[in-house]
Amino acid sequence: MSDHAAAVEITRLVKKFGDFTAVGGINLSIKQGEIFGILGPNGAGKTTTINMILGLLTPTSGTILINGMEMRRHGANVKSLLGLMTQETVVEGDLTARQNLRIFADLYHVPKDEVDSRIELALQEADLVDFADKQAGTFSGGMQRRLELVKSMIQQPKILVLDEPTTGLDVQNRSGMWTRIKELNRNGVTVILTTQYLEEADVLCDRIAIIDHGSIKAIGTPTELKRIVGKGRILELIAEDPAKAPAIAALLKSHFRLAAEVKGDRITTVIEENRIDILTSITGALDRKKLDVASVSLHLPTLDDVFIKLTGAGMRDTASNDAVSARSNIFRGMSGRR
Amino acid sequence: MGLLSDSYTLFTREMLIFKANLRTNIVRSAIFPLFIILIFGNINTTYKNTPVAIVNYANNPQSLAFINDLQINNDVNLVTVTNQQNALQMLQTGQVQAIIVILPTYPTLSPGVKGVQVYYSNTQVSVVAALLPVVNATAVQASGLVAPKPQTVPVSMVQSDAVYAGQSSYKTFLAAGIIPMVVIFSALFAGGLSMITDRQMGNLKAFLITPINKNAIIIGRVISSGVQGAFSALIALAIGIAFGAGVAMGTIGVVWLIVVAFLVTIGFVGLAMIIASRVKRVDAYAIFSQAIGLPLWYAAGGITPIASLPSWILPVTTIDPLTYATQITRGVMMQGFIPFNELVFDLALLTGIGLVFLFISMRMFKSTLD
Numbered sequence: 001m002s003d004h005a006a007a008v009e010i011t012r013l014v015k016k017f018g019d020f021t022a023v024g025g026i027n028l029s030i031k032q033g034e035i036f037g038i039l040g041p042n043g044a045g046k047t048t049t050i051n052m053i054l055g056l057l058t059p060t061s062g063t064i065l066i067n068g069m070e071m072r073r074h075g076a077n078v079k080s081l082l083g084l085m086t087q088e089t090v091v092e093g094d095l096t097a098r099q100n101l102r103i104f105a106d107l108y109h110v111p112k113d114e115v116d117s118r119i120e121l122a123l124q125e126a127d128l129v130d131f132a133d134k135q136a137g138t139f140s141g142g143m144q145r146r147l148e149l150v151k152s153m154i155q156q157p158k159i160l161v162l163d164e165p166t167t168g169l170d171v172q173n174r175s176g177m178w179t180r181i182k183e184l185n186r187n188g189v190t191v192i193l194t195t196q197y198l199e200e201a202d203v204l205c206d207r208i209a210i211i212d213h214g215s216i217k218a219i220g221t222p223t224e225l226k227r228i229v230g231k232g233r234i235l236e237l238i239a240e241d242p243a244k245a246p247a248i249a250a251l252l253k254s255h256f257r258l259a260a261e262v263k264g265d266r267i268t269t270v271i272e273e274n275r276i277d278i279l280t281s282i283t284g285a286l287d288r289k290k291l292d293v294a295s296v297s298l299h300l301p302t303l304d305d306v307f308i309k310l311t312g313a314g315m316r317d318t319a320s321n322d323a324v325s326a327r328s329n330i331f332r333g334m335s336g337r338r
Numbered sequence: 339m340g341l342l343s344d345s346y347t348l349f350t351r352e353m354l355i356f357k358a359n360l361r362t363n364i365v366r367s368a369i370f371p372l373f374i375i376l377i378f379g380n381i382n383t384t385y386k387n388t389p390v391a392i393v394n395y396a397n398n399p400q401s402l403a404f405i406n407d408l409q410i411n412n413d414v415n416l417v418t419v420t421n422q423q424n425a426l427q428m429l430q431t432g433q434v435q436a437i438i439v440i441l442p443t444y445p446t447l448s449p450g451v452k453g454v455q456v457y458y459s460n461t462q463v464s465v466v467a468a469l470l471p472v473v474n475a476t477a478v479q480a481s482g483l484v485a486p487k488p489q490t491v492p493v494s495m496v497q498s499d500a501v502y503a504g505q506s507s508y509k510t511f512l513a514a515g516i517i518p519m520v521v522i523f524s525a526l527f528a529g530g531l532s533m534i535t536d537r538q539m540g541n542l543k544a545f546l547i548t549p550i551n552k553n554a555i556i557i558g559r560v561i562s563s564g565v566q567g568a569f570s571a572l573i574a575l576a577i578g579i580a581f582g583a584g585v586a587m588g589t590i591g592v593v594w595l596i597v598v599a600f601l602v603t604i605g606f607v608g609l610a611m612i613i614a615s616r617v618k619r620v621d622a623y624a625i626f627s628q629a630i631g632l633p634l635w636y637a638a639g640g641i642t643p644i645a646s647l648p649s650w651i652l653p654v655t656t657i658d659p660l661t662y663a664t665q666i667t668r669g670v671m672m673q674g675f676i677p678f679n680e681l682v683f684d685l686a687l688l689t690g691i692g693l694v695f696l697f698i699s700m701r702m703f704k705s706t707l708d
Contacts, residue, residue, distance in 0.1 A: 054547045076549035084547050090540040092351070094358035099351075106347040107548040135358065155548075 005068035007032045007159050007190040008053060013062035015048050015214075022048040024214040025062070035181070035191040037205035039198065039303070041311055045214040046194045050161055053192070054084055066159065080108060083157030085165050089144045090151075093137025097128050097147050100136055101154055108155035122150035142173035149180060159190045166200060178204060198303035208303070212311040225306045232270040233298050235279070239265045240292035248291050255285055271298070341557070344550040348558025352532070356566055367524065367570035371516045371577040378641060379509040379581060390469070391425040391434040392416045396453075400445040404454075404480035408438075412472050429457060438473055445481035453481065510586075513578025514671040515640035517571045517595060518602055518663040522634065524570040525603040526627035528563040530610030534620055556700050560607045567603030568596045586674030594670045601688040602663045608695025615702045638664045659691045 010028040014021070023045045030036045040046045051057040053064055055071045055078065063070060066078045091100050101119045110118060123129045126146040131139065136147060153160070162181065166174045181204060185191050195201050201208050202222045209219045218225055235258075239245040242265035249260040249267050256278060260269040271278060279298060286293060356363060392408075394401050408414045417434055419425040425437040436458040444453035454477045456470065536542045545555055575585070575595060585591040610627065617623045635641075637651050638660035647655065655661050662684040669676035676684075 056543065056546055079547060079549040082547065084544070086540050086543065088540040090544050092355065092541065094355045095351070099354055103347060103351045104544070104548070106350075107344065107545065107550050109549060152544075 005032075005065070006030060007034075007067060008192065009063075009065040009068075010049075010053075011063045011065075013049070013052065013064060014060045015045075015052060015057060016060045021214055023052070023059075026211070026214070026216055028209060028216065028219070030190065030192060033185070033188055033190055034206040035185050035193060035204050037201040037208040038192065038194045038211060039201055039208055039307065040194075040211040044212045044311075046211060047163065048214075049211070050163055050192070050194060054082060054161060055079060076109075080155055081158045083152045083155065083160040084163065085149055085152045085160070086163045089141070089148050091136045091139075091144050091147050093135060095136060096133045097123065097126075097136055097139075098132045100147060101151055104151050105154050110155060118154055118156075122154055126150040141168070142170065142176070145169060145173060145177070149177070153184070157189065159192065160184060162191060162193045164195055165193065166195070166197065198307060202303050210307065210310050217310040218306070222303060223300070225303060226301045228306055228310070232272050232301070233276065234301060235269050235271050235282075236295075236297045236299070237267040237286075237293050238295040239267065240294045241265075244291055247289075248286065248293070251285060251289060251291065252282070256282060265294075341551045341554055344554035345557040345561065347550075348545070348554055349562045352528075352559055352562035353565065355532075356528075356562065363566070363569075364573060366527070367520055367573040368577055370520055370523070371513065371574040374516055374641070375509060375512055375578060375581045375583070379512050379583075388435045388469070389415050389417050389433065391419045391428055391437045393419050393422050393425050393437065393439045395422075395442045396440045396444040398445070400481055401440045404440065404444070404477055407476045407480050408473070412476060414469070414472070426457065436469060444477075447478065447481050453477065509578065509581055510583040510671050511643075511668070512641065513575065513581075513583035514667040515635075515638075515664055516578070517574050517599065517667050518638065518660045519631070519635040519640050520570045520574040521567040521599045521602045521663075522606045522631050522660065523627075524567045525563050525606035526610045526631055528566050529559060529603075529607030530614035530623055530627060531620065533559065533611055533614040534618065534623055537618070538620075552704060553700055556611065556696070556703055559611070560604055560696060563607040564600040564603045568599040571595055571599035583671065585671050587670045588674075591670040591674070594676075595667060597685075598663050598666050598688070601685070601692055602659065605659055605688060605692035605695050608692060608697075608699045611699040612695065612702055615699070634658050634660050637661070640664060659688060662687050 006029045008028070008030040010026055013023055013026045013028075015023040026045075026049060038046050038049065048057065052059050053066070055075065058072075066081055069078050071078050091097075092103075095103070098119060101122055102115065105115045105118060120129075123132050126143075126149065128139075128143060128147060128150075131143065136144060139147065149165075165181070166177050169177060178200070181191060181193075191204075193201070193205060205222065207219060207221055208225060210217045210225070218228060237248060239248055245262050245265050245267055249262050252258040252260045252267070252269055258269045258271065260267050276298070279296075283293075283296065392405060394405065405416065409416050416438075417428075419428065419437075422437070422439055425434070425439070428434045429437055436456060439455040439457070441453055441455060447453040454473065456473055458469075533542075536545075542555070546552065572592075572595075575583075575592065579585070585595075587594065609630070613626050613630075614623060617626055633654070637647070637654040637658045638644075639647060639655065640660070644652075644655060644661075666676060666681065666684050669680070
């Protein structure tokens with residue numbers, strides 16, 4: 001249980017269900033104190049891997065070391081190091097916030113003399129002090145989610161596993177959740193995160209593993225992963241008048257030899273890395289032709305592009321679009337609050 | 339920090355949830371005994387609303403007085419029919435539940451010459467049981483005879499059932515039979531259903547990643563279900579007593595009922611969890627538990643004496659744990675005593691079945707995790 005050991009060290013991990021190989025020989029090392037994202041389409045083996053890390057499933061072969069300890073030999077010690085928050089809000093609606101917390105404090109064998117102070121602390125963190133003795137079932141979705149997060153932290157885990165933590169959250173609570181995750185991470189908690197929101201992984205994760213069909217396709221920082229797609233930049237224009245979008249695309253083609261794609265009022269094209277200066281010429285040309293644009297943006301390829309390239313299939317479109325708009329709203333919301 | 343304290347924590351959780359839903363749980367435990375005792379418990383006193391055919395072959399002042407007496411003074415719902423053949427047909431089709439035939443020999447009444455003949459449908463045995471004495475007494479009175487000794491009164495058919503005899507009433511018989519049923523339904527719902535919802539909601543996963551002993555999840559649930567089962571039994575008993583049932587054994591009898599309820603629950607929660615570990619859907623589970631609970635209750639003689647059950651069901655009765663639970667509740671509530679060897683046998687059997695189910699459910703719970 002040394003501090004130099006990786007938080008999670010996975011070696012040749014295999015899990016078979018009958019003939020079906022859910023996880024086929026994964027090697028993975030998650031460092032202490034990082035936020036590590038696991039991305040993959042449905043059925044890629046994310047949840048199976050997570051369940052094996054948590055000790056819910058026994059691996060067919062291979063080893064998982066948590067802080068250098070193996071689950072099978074050090075079950076109780078390892079389990080107290082781990083915390084889990086799932087996409088479902090797992091609070092018992094019939095019980096009060098305090099009762100919910102106390103049960104898990106007891107199940108995690110929190111020392112008796114610490115239980116009360118930890119519960120108070122958790123209630124404060126979740127901003128639920130005034131609702132401590134109200135049934136959790138009467139709470140709003142966001143309150144339940146906050147209760148869930150502090151409940152899964154009651155044992156003060158060193159490694160927190162978040163299985164799609166922001167699914168089903170409204171924008172405000174999602175931003176709050178991201179802030180919480182970053183805060184926990186700053187306090188030294190290693191975070192393992194699965195998500196279907198690529199943008200979320202982009203914002204939060206230090207490193208990301210993309211897995212598909214039970215094996216790892218790529219590991220790296222979000223920026224490294226995006227390099228896989230190419231060295232270009234994505235230029236995105238939004239036309240003031242959607243009817244003029246094709247004209248803008250035509251102008252890009254004729255003047256700058258850029259193949260542009262039009263979707264409604266949105267025009268996207270790829271600019272090579274060494275031609276960034278082209279941007280000013282483009283805006284100048286648009287201005288001269290009186291083709292007004294509402295927004296111009298230049299950015300690196302998104303994880304979406306990486307994902308499609310690596311797995312051959314996109315995440316669900318709705319999910320990623322959702323995340324994009326969520327992010328822009330969050331930043332607005334955050335600045336508004338401060 | 340071992341199995342016991344983990345089990346206790348989960349026991350506490352179940353009990354807190356039970357307490358949070360106390361009203362629902364009371365209603366659930368009360369509704370069956372309430373309706374069953376109200377409806378079935380009063381069956382033997384409701385002849386007043388039952389249509390009865392009357393055929394008057396005597397047609398003399400005494401016979402008319404007899405009919406009048408039945409109708410006016412005893413509220414028997416009489417339907418006048420001209421001949422016995424038609425009346426029998428009506429009985430067959432269920433239009434009437436009994437036929438009173440006043441023979442031409444009436445008002446002569448003696449064991450040799452029966453002045454009144456009563457035919458009845460066996461489906462309404464308890465109605466007729468109440469009706470017969472009334473017909474008897476009225477016939478004697480209207481004939482102008484001085485009432486003879488009971489055994490010389492010419493009753494055409496006498497239905498007697500040892501179960502209803504003695505100090506006890508059919509209501510007590512029913513209440514004693516309902517207690518095991520309320521208990522198994524409490525067990526099938528509390529144990530299995532909550533297991534399925536816990537799995538669906540992710541609570542089970544949340545428990546499994548804590549450093550507790552996995553068996554604590556089963557044990558905590560089983561014990562809390564046992565307490566809830568005993569609670570249900572007490573509610574059923576309270577309703578039974580409110581409607582006129584009694585506990586012949588007194589306070590110690592109530593303690594015995596709690597013990598039996600607890601043991602039955604443990605066995606059936608084990609069974610419930612065996613089903614719940616295979617049936618993953620709440621609606622399918624509900625059908626399963628009904629399909630298991632109700633037949634076992636009937637087969638155990640919960641509502642009718644075992645003696646009057648059809649013979650093909652008797653093998654089920656023999657292997658049905660509820661049979662032995664019902665034997666104790668009936669002993670406690672109706673007879674006021676249980677023969678010692680019978681008690682030992684019944685309790686050992688219930689405990690044994692409970693432990694076997696518990697053991698299997700633990701094994702199956704572990705095997706479903708992978």
